[in-house]
Amino acid sequence: MSSSVPSPETDKSRKYDRQIRLWGDHGQSLLENSQICLVNANALGTEILKGLVLPGIGSFTIIDHNLVTDEDIGCNFFLEPSSLGQSRAKHCTKFLQELNPDVNGESIDDNIDTIIANNPEFFKNFSVVVSCGLNEKSLIKLSNLLWELNIPFMSCQSVGFLGSARIQMKEHCVIETHPDNKHQDLRLEEAFQTLEEHVSNIKLGPKVPWLIILYKNLEVYRKKHDRKIPNTYKEKSELRDIIRSSMTADEENFEEAIRSVNSSFGGGKVNSEVQKILNDSCCINLNKNSSPFWIMARGLKDFIEKDGKGYLPLPGTIPDMTADTSLYINLQNIYRAKAIQDADAVFRRVQQLLKELNKSSDWISEKDVRLFCREAAYISVTRGSKISDEYEKGSKTSMISDELENPDSLISHYVVLRAMERFQTEHGYIPGEVNVETDPARIKSLATRLVNDWGISSQLNDDLFHEICRYGGAEIHSISSFLGGCCAHEIIKLVTRQYKPFDNTIIYDGIKSQSETFKF
Structure with a gap:
């Protein structure tokens, strides 16, 4: 009996499994389609590329007219003694490609100033351009060119125990910011109709999800306080006492409800950062050049003002709970159905906006809108400044x-x-x-x-x-390796449009093991 051969997709999923858990298949797809340009393959530059080649970027190009020196061999792990006197770009490309055969590499033995002067269009197809150790004159030229082409640019330095990195980008919109402390949106203060109807038919007991226990006892509290929600420590303590009084024994689901009093209210409200995005001229005044992000943001704004009655679309997820499986799944389905309903309302608005802008109806998919609605409470827009202006x-x-x-x-x-x-x-x-x-x-x-x-x-x-x-301009590999890893992480954020990149300069002191960010 012959053994079955796994498909290439299965092999790739296994290969990149751990990182796909971070940014999903859609993030991995963006990474695999990215093209990165590195100017100067010094130790820092190759460490940055290492951190991008391993997770599977599509391709990279190294621009470097320098020949390999003894100093390069001493600090650059992607060179060997036989590389001495040879093209640094060519030899670093060769060894970097050995890390991941799925990634294409190209080397160009030319001066960056020559390419900028004679072939500025060369850079227009890159996802991100990175430079390492450029002098001020060349850096300003490259900064101006990439700003005009609207290509994200990272300028880096590693000298002795010091290092720095500066990101230049006009605008960076992020839907999936992955905040550390994501607030639960359970909508208990403004319960939707299907949730109210579902909860009204359930009696409290040891197998009821804590969310239902909290909701029912919250209603008891609100009847006593003119429909107000508990905000202060004293008010929340009173709600906890009400929950305890409804217990008939030491029941874990009731204890979960008591512990959740602090974190279960306030969901669905538009925070100041999201409100700033919704009030942005790019959101209000759409045009034929508007990106999908801004069109979906406008659809979101219209939903909040009309269908949502001031609230964001429901994300549709609930936390794990100690409960009877069927009761938990029923509750989960109610939230999920409401989230789909809200997302459908936003999608209809987005479709109307696309029609008004004379764009194809499939330019923004229903899947895109559902993701946007799920993450709407944490979307982010960063506008940068030009390095040459600095x-x-x-x-x-x-x-x-x-x-x-x-x-x-x-x-x-x-x-x-x-x-x-x-x-x-x-x-x-x-x-x-x-x-x-x-x-x-x-x-x-x-x-x-x-x-x-x-x-x-x-x-x-x-x-x-x-x-x-x-x-004397020498690099210490441990410093370049650490900083290179940090820079690679930020480039992945730019490419996948997930997580927020630093804004916009980081300085690292290896002597003190101290880093600090500044915005210029």
Whole structure:
């Protein structure tokens, strides 16, 4: 008897099983269709790609005109002694592809400035572009180009024990933000009709789901308090006492109801972040260029104002409970049916909007709308700023000034790294690479000029300038590996449009094992 051969889909599902549990099949599909461009295959760059190749991006392209040096071999795990003097892009591509044969890799032995000048359209098909260790002049050029093309861009540095990463993106909309503390939307304060009818026919007992126990006892409390919901500790304690008084024995489902008093109210209300999205001009003033996110947001807004009577669509999920299986499943089905009803109402509105915009009715699927409705309480929109504006015009100078007064802040590391990029542009080499004795004074002079241009008079610590020159641009693999993993995580967030990426700069100090985010 011949054994059956698993289909490729089954093999892939098994291969990526653990990560699919994080971002689902739809997230994995987006990842597998992504194309990532890396500029400069240093240790940090290859560690970033490692963290993307292993989970299965579609393809990557490395742009790097440098040849492999002894220093590269010492800190880059994707090079070997035989690579010495050869193309760094080609050899890193070869070894990275060995990690995952499902991922395509390409190398280009060319200078980034040449590609920007002669073939700017080259970048338009990439999902994300990442650069590592670019000098200031090249970084500004690449930033301006990718901003015009609306391609997300991440600029990274790893020098000695210091590291940084900066995300540039015009707008990033996330439906599945996966909040750490997701609030249960049980709609007990404004129960829908089918829930009311279902609960009214059930008598309390040891096998009844705690949600029903809580609802019935909440009604007892509300009759005594003019239909108000308990908010304060004292009021919630009174509700707990009412639940206890309805117990006939030590019953676990009643105890669950008592424990759930703090977390079961307030669901379905529009929080300030979601309200800001619904009031956004992109939501109110749709046009032919509007993305599916904004069209669904408008459908959601119309639903809340009309069908939902001020409430979000019901997500339709309930927590696990100690209860009779049939009673629990019946309750679950009631919530699920209401969620489908709400999502259908939003979908009808979305279909009408697509018709008004002269777009195909299947451009946004019913499945897309149901996911949007399920996650509606936590949707997020992040609007970014251009890196070149940060470099050419200066930004957040008051924040930098305040942070420089804080001895525990890592903002001084940001200033030093910015000065290093300026040094590299003006002198043609990295500080400490040629003259360790005179370079600290030179880079300090550049840093002082930078902060003065920002209108800041704070004094900078000499130790940091001596430290950056002591590194001489060298990478420490453990630092690059840690930072590379962090950057890969953020790129996956950008590609899958799940979880919120940091906004928009992270600085890492490996000596203190301390990281800090800033927004520029």
